Amino acid sequence: SPQFKALREQALKLGSETQFTAGDAASGQAFLAMAGFTPQAIQAALPGVLSMATAGGMDLGETADIGSNILTQFGLSADQMDRVGDTLTAAFTRTNTDLRALGETMKYAGPVAGKLGISLEQAAAMAGVLANMGIRGSDAGTAMRASLARLASPPKAAAEALKELGVSVSDANGKMRPMEDLLADLYKATRKYGEVDRVSFFKDIAGEEAFTSFMALVDAAGDGSLPKLRKELEGARGEAERTAKVMANNLDGDLKSLGSAWEGLRIRIADLIDxxxxxxxxxxxxxxxxxxxxxxxxxxxxxxxxxxxxxxxxxxxxxxxxxxxxxxxxxxxxxxxxxxxxxxxxxxxxxxxxxxxxxxxxxxxxxxxxxxxxxxxxxxxxxxxxxxxxxxxxxxxxxxxxxxxxxxxxxxxxxxxxxxxxxxxxxxxxxxx
Structure with a gap:
């Protein structure tokens, strides 16, 4: 079909122009297809996936899986894959984590964050803050998921703690307030208490397992490091492509590019003699x-x-x-x-x-x-x-x-x-x- 031919030509083109082979590109297309992407959406998303994979030092299939999941979690269209790649690249180049760990964090936290209206950049900044505290991957994801879920629908202990602190979770329309504002208010409200009392409040709000991560997010919002990182991620357009060029600018990258070009030539010759x-x-x-x-x-x-x-x-x-x-x-x-x-x-x-x-x-x-x-x-x-x-x-x-x-x-x-x-x-x- 014309759609299949277009995808094949894209795989051959990207295979001859990047360090990934045509087979790698086809693998990325397959992951996007399994995520429900249309052929047109696959063509729009794949270049961003290539840049993100090169920047993160990962294979194309796994990177496509991470990117497609995040697009779905935050309700983004396929042509926003560049934004996903730029945001994640900026996050792992500025914090103590990597692309795979960020993908693992988003696997747990992304669905809840997306439903609560938290932006991709905000969620990635929160994951980066936790990574700097040594909390990354699935640990960070499950902690963020538990904290956000209890804030959105507070159990009795959480509701009482929030009431005592005088912090409102929702606005006049019943929607959750911006996450940084909410965390900053909690920082201000608990600052007058000693560490023992603060831990008690955060346990009631976030739960026994997630309170340490939640406390780190509150402190980062209060000292300004969380909003600072979020702004950097929002302004990181083109980050993945720039990082990818730097990562590929060495002998190893040259050899991979040569191998990809050689495979492309072999495929073209095979097409001619088929x-x-x-x-x-x-x-x-x-x-x-x-x-x-x-x-x-x-x-x-x-x-x-x-x-x-x-x-x-x-x-x-x-x-x-x-x-x-x-x-x-x-x-x-x-x-x-x-x-x-x-x-x-x-x-x-x-x-x-x-x-x-x-x-x-x-x-x-x-x-x-x-x-x-x-x-x-x-x-x-x-x-x-x-x-x-x-x-x-x-x-x-x-x-x-x-x-x-x-x-x-x-x-x-x-x-x-x-x-x-x-x-x-x-x-x-x-x-x-």
């Missing part, structure tokens, strides 16, 4: 099927052809054996020639003749052994193979015509493939020079 190769494969499948049917219909001919093939191998081995035998005979004959030279060059004929006679009889014995071997059972088997070879000679013309047709067909089918590779001739010439 059609011709499929044609050849399909044609060969038909040929094999026809040969199989022929073998089933004519078993006797098939056996003869197999015997003939075996005979060719046997003949090759026999020729090698005969060559060896000739080599064995050549040695004694050379000695015989030497003996005659000695005979003509020496007067001691009587002493030389017995030695020469021994050489001749030895040669004859070796020749007799070779001839006997030809009439042994092994020799007879070889003879059978030779007979099969005669069949090949007898039926050579139809056999030759059959295989000539097969290889002619193969070359005809491979012609488009050859033409495809000829297009890359200038490229290979340039590389060679």
């Amino acid at each position: 059609g011709p190769l499929r044609s050849v494969t399909q044609w060969l499948t038909k040929v094999v099927s026809k040969v199989t049917a022929l073998a089933q219909a004519h078993p006797a001919l098939t056996r003869q052809l197999l015997i003939a093939g075996g005979a060719l191998l046997a003949m090759t081995a026999t020729i090698g054996s005969l060559s060896l035998a000739i080599g064995v005979l050549a040695g004694p004959l050379a000695k015989l020639r030497l003996g005659f030279s000695l005979l003509t060059g020496s007067m001691n004929v009587v002493r030389v003749l017995p030695a020469l006679w021994g050489m001749v009889t030895g040669s004859i014995s070796l020749l007799g052994g070779a001839i006997g071997a030809l009439f042994s059972p092994v020799g007879l088997i070889v003879a059978a193979f030779v007979a099969a070879a005669v069949l090949i000679w007898k039926y050579w013309e139809p056999i030759k015509a059959f295989y000539a047709g097969v290889f002619s067909g193969i070359m005809e089918r491979l012609a488009p493939l050859r033409e495809t590779f000829e297009r890359f001739g200038p490229v290979f010439d340039a590389i060679g020079s």
